[in-house]
Amino acid sequence: MLLVVVLAIAWQAPDVGWLRDSTTDSEDAERMTSVLDALVDEPLVLIGFDADVGTYAEIRPTVRALLADLLARDGRLAFVSLTAEGRSLTSAELARLGRGEANPTRLLDLGFIPGAEAGLVDLTRDVRVGEGDDGVFAQEVEGAGIGAFDAILVIGGNDLGPRSWVEQVIPRIGDVPLITVTPTVLLPEVQPYLIGEQLAAGLITPRDGAAYRQSLELGNLERLVEPTEPRPLPVLVGMLIAVAVLGQTLASRTLGGVRSAGSRSVG
């Protein structure tokens, strides 16, 4: 409970100038920007939204900034989820975009697809659009299927993240850039795909996300991003407390070992 109180105080404390999430030389943030710059005008982007409720807080500011960036590039975004958690977060984010008065003709909700990996394979063969969606965007997607899309963005964190899309979708559809935003916990899983260029770009660590957000100029679409940046101070304080607890445990174990060895030698 003391930790919660300390973190609340740190959350309210004034900003510390030397402490910030971002650096100006994030290679991954630059790579993401170059992939987005290379897209055609008014790109159609399929968004596999399968974030995890337990880690979404970490990537939420970056996800919202990326969605706003895509909309600022006159992109049209189709959302699909393969997990129930992802579906609930998609609904919440679409509602938020609606409250932010994002252009509804540029958003398409493809809903939930069951079947996990089999559902992903099904998606490469046929993209089903809801009956209520009869706009130009919906007709285009229904007609051309997954081939209509110029890029795929995977919001990861759940079981069906970038790895599943790399394994099931990319071998079946060819040269469509696959980009991702995932929490840090998936870094060991996603990094090899980034190095091997199976993923065109990815924002995985809080530092990369912050660097990407700092590079954006969204104009009047600033309203779609989070009004305040995440605070690094409470996270730093929490990490220091975690390290202190770990150190205290190690020290007490070492001291216990030394004492018992000492008593044995005396005996």
Added chain:
Amino acid sequence: MSGFFGTTAADTVAIWIAAIVTLIVLGALIGERRLFGWSQHLLAGLATGFLALIAVTEVIGPRLVQPLVADPTGRPELWAGVALVAAAAGAPWLPRQLSIVPASIAIGALAAFALGGAVIGTLLPQIDASIVRPGDSVATTVAGASAAVVTALVLIGFLHGRPRGRVLSSVAGAGRWLLIAGLGGWLGFLIVSRLILLVDRIGFLVGDWLGLSR
């Protein structure tokens, strides 16, 4: 501010409910277990209800019932789907040989797609990417060689119950230590994610609920 809430009366009620449940969960830290237990039941109930809602409104309705109603003879495979849904729903009362059919098909399909995808999408491309080629930089060569050595050691570390010599035992021990080091690093990443979640919840209580913006 999480941005999940608007300014309507319904949103205000939602913020209050979320704040109360967050406080109940945090209350477990000071020993209040009964309310925490109820909040776990609430979460399980809501998740089950949401899953059922998705299954009915986004899968069974539009993908099974509606096409059948529109054209009962056009897609005979959907009748097989109806039979599988019925077998899954009636599993507690049906003979085991019948009730395991839907789960068997689901698990079999999942394993087949996952295994095939892992080989074609991950294993082969990653092996190809890690092969050291002539003309690669020294750093790339060292990284590739290190990856191969670590992978081999960890795989050997999984050898259990086989007759071993002293050398193989040492190699397997090194592999297990490398595995533990990897898991330790991964847990470090997990702490970062969970800490950010806790800070976000505190931000929700202080910002969204109490309105004390910084």
